[in-house]
Amino acid sequence: MSARLHCLKTSMETRTDIQLDHIRFCYGEVCAVHDASFSLPTHTLTVLVGPNGGGKSTLIKMITGLTKPDAGRITFRKGLETGYIPQNFAFDTAFPLTVEDLVLQGTLPRTIRPFSRYSASQRGKARQAIAQVGLKGFERRGIGQLSGGQLKRAVIARVFASDVNLIALDEPDAGLDVDAAKELLEILNNMKHQKTIVLASHNLNHVFSIADQALYVNQSIQTFASPRELQDKLKGGISL
Numbered sequence: 001m002s003a004r005l006h007c008l009k010t011s012m013e014t015r016t017d018i019q020l021d022h023i024r025f026c027y028g029e030v031c032a033v034h035d036a037s038f039s040l041p042t043h044t045l046t047v048l049v050g051p052n053g054g055g056k057s058t059l060i061k062m063i064t065g066l067t068k069p070d071a072g073r074i075t076f077r078k079g080l081e082t083g084y085i086p087q088n089f090a091f092d093t094a095f096p097l098t099v100e101d102l103v104l105q106g107t108l109p110r111t112i113r114p115f116s117r118y119s120a121s122q123r124g125k126a127r128q129a130i131a132q133v134g135l136k137g138f139e140r141r142g143i144g145q146l147s148g149g150q151l152k153r154a155v156i157a158r159v160f161a162s163d164v165n166l167i168a169l170d171e172p173d174a175g176l177d178v179d180a181a182k183e184l185l186e187i188l189n190n191m192k193h194q195k196t197i198v199l200a201s202h203n204l205n206h207v208f209s210i211a212d213q214a215l216y217v218n219q220s221i222q223t224f225a226s227p228r229e230l231q232d233k234l235k236g237g238i239s240l
Contacts, residue, residue, distance in 0.1 A: 015042040017080055017166050017196045018063060023072035025058055032058040033069075036221040040166070040213075042077070045192040047207045047227065048200040049234075050217035056200035059217060060084070060168045063198060083164035085155055087171040093144030099154050100139040103129055106161035129161035130154075133187050149180035153187065166196040173203050182206050204234065 016039045023036040033055040040046055040063070048056045061067040062074065064084040091097075106129070107122035118126075130136060133153040143151060152172055159167055172188070173181035181203055188197050189210040200217075201207045207227075208214060214227035224230040 017042050017077045019075040021073040023069045025069050034219045044212040045197040046213040047211040048217050054218040056217045057170050060170050064168045081164045082166045083159040085169045097143050098140050103157045103161050106158035125161045129157040133157045149176050169199040171200050
């Protein structure tokens, strides 16, 4: 069965950003994702948990359109735009770029006019996004002066300032201390009222409390009636 990308029709009662049906993706003879089916409702926060190598990163790349499935069907809501934040991103911290400069980049249109300046509307979007991630007062600070957690928040603000409807993040809390990780996840939880959020995480102590939907990813997908149900199964040591 060949892979298909379709446009999803929506209604006022039920709104779904992305529907995945029987998705498969393989690296050669090794399948990272097999027969995965689930949906991402609009303005919700979905958490992907599972072992390393289980296919979470591959799944996120397919959700954002960076990777196409080998088989199955992905249906996107008409007009949906997605943003992707990888687990690791490289910045030349010696480059004289401020937090405001970084976030303003997210407001740029697809077609950039040479020598054009940022509008008042773009600067307003950037300021709002910076405040949303708790970096108000850091606008003029260089990115090389930020902590790891602050830099991740600045990158999230950059995507939040854009026109994307859905943000997918691959382990955004990785490498952060407990308090910084909890703060970052709370920021994402607050953002879901404006953007659909999907993230992969190993932070099982906190992600279930903010999730509207939790999926267990280990090549295939297991769905549950609630995040609490999955949390209880994992705590109970039940093999999934």
